Amino acid sequence: MTFSSICFEQGCWFKDIRIGLLGASGYTGAEIVRLVANHPHFGVTLMTADRKAGQSMDSVFPHLTAQKLPRLISIKDADFSTVDAVFCCLPHGTTQEIIKRLPTSLNIVDLSADFRLRDISEYEEWYGQPHKAVELQKEVVYGLTELLRDDIKKALLVANPGCYPTSVQLPLVPLLKANLIKHDNIIIDAKSGDTGAKEANLYSEIAEGISSYGVTRHRHVPEIEQGLSDVAQSKVTVSFTPHLMPMIRGMQSTIYVEMAPGVRTQDLYQQLKSSYEVLLLLNKTIATTRDVIRSLSTDGTRRGRY
Numbered sequence: 567m568t569f570s571s572i573c574f575e576q577g578c579w580f581k582d583i584r585i586g587l588l589g590a591s592g593y594t595g596a597e598i599v600r601l602v603a604n605h606p607h608f609g610v611t612l613m614t615a616d617r618k619a620g621q622s623m624d625s626v627f628p629h630l631t632a633q634k635l636p637r638l639i640s641i642k643d644a645d646f647s648t649v650d651a652v653f654c655c656l657p658h659g660t661t662q663e664i665i666k667r668l669p670t671s672l673n674i675v676d677l678s679a680d681f682r683l684r685d686i687s688e689y690e691e692w693y694g695q696p697h698k699a700v701e702l703q704k705e706v707v708y709g710l711t712e713l714l715r716d717d718i719k720k721a722l723l724v725a726n727p728g729c730y731p732t733s734v735q736l737p738l739v740p741l742l743k744a745n746l747i748k749h750d751n752i753i754i755d756a757k758s759g760d761t762g763a764k765e766a767n768l769y770s771e772i773a774e775g776i777s778s779y780g781v782t783r784h785r786h787v788p789e790i791e792q793g794l795s796d797v798a799q800s801k802v803t804v805s806f807t808p809h810l811m812p813m814i815r816g817m818q819s820t821i822y823v824e825m826a827p828g829v830r831t832q833d834l835y836q837q838l839k840s841s842y843e844v845l846l847l848l849n850k851t852i853a854t855t856r857d858v859i860r861s862l863s864t865d866g867t868r869r870g871r872y
């Protein structure tokens with residue numbers, strides 16, 4: 567991305583890249599604000615949230631009170647000449663039409679699923695609706711940063727990966743690339759916290775229980791298979807079952823693979839260790855979502871090498 571503008575709007579003093587958030591009042595909007603807050607170059611100058619237009623962001627998320635943020639406005643009142651890049655935090659299925667009306671000079675990161683699947687017919691099959699911006703699909707870079715960092719830097723439109731597909735592709739891609747595992751019989755037992763759910767769930771419906779859902783037909787399956795097949799350079803299929811857990815935040819995917827002949831568990835460990843600068847635990851300590859959340863709060867800059 568190249569930006570030359572200097573911006574002096576409220577909330578963006580001395581930050582040279584002006585960010586607009588569309589659909590800012592949801593969890594993904596709040597997360598972008600958190601990430602941008604300490605960024606040396608990014609400043610938020612535009613925030614839209616149709617149902618909360620006129621309100622301040624801290625009236626929705628009080629933990630953001632200390633941030634200097636513009637007031638939430640309706641998207642129809644947005645002036646896109648005041649931004650260099652847009653994060654689209656709108657619901658799945660609503661983004662395609664909005665993005666195609668935005669100025670073509672804008673860098674866009676779409677956090678919905680609208681541009682993740684390259685194959686349009688696969689999108690229509692899994693999301694149950696026609697794709698409304700087919701012409702944009704060819705511009706898209708799949709935003710799994712650890713894999714495609716250089717392409718992402720040059721992209722005008724980035725499709726931010728789904729949550730489960732991220733948790734599955736990051737560990738499996740280095741193993742597939744190094745031919746350490748077989749391409750079939752990959753079983754993914756995945757668990758998500760409640761903030762990942764599409765709609766607000768009542769405490770009484772979630773607490774003290776675990777539910778599997780989307781069994782054999784979750785929309786993240788084709789996204790996972792697309793990514794894994796790309797690196798394996800042959801068709802990879804997976805068995806995937808997601809579960810909703812009684813916790814607010816976090817995700818854990820336990821993945822079962824068959825190792826290639828002659829490969830040992832230690833080889834998988836070494837491959838992952840040399841691929842990412844992340845907390846990697848084996849035998850001595852068990853991974854927990856709590857530890858990941860704790861580590862995020864102290865290090866937002868961790869990067870993988872892929």
Ligand SMILES: CC(=O)N[C@@H](CCC(=O)OP(=O)(O)O)C(=O)O
Pocket residue numbers: 677678679727728729730758759760762763764808809810
């Ligand atoms: C627990 C739960 O319901 N999770 C959602 C995934 C979260 C989401 O909407 O989004 P992404 O596709 O952007 O990851 C689901 O299974 O559809």
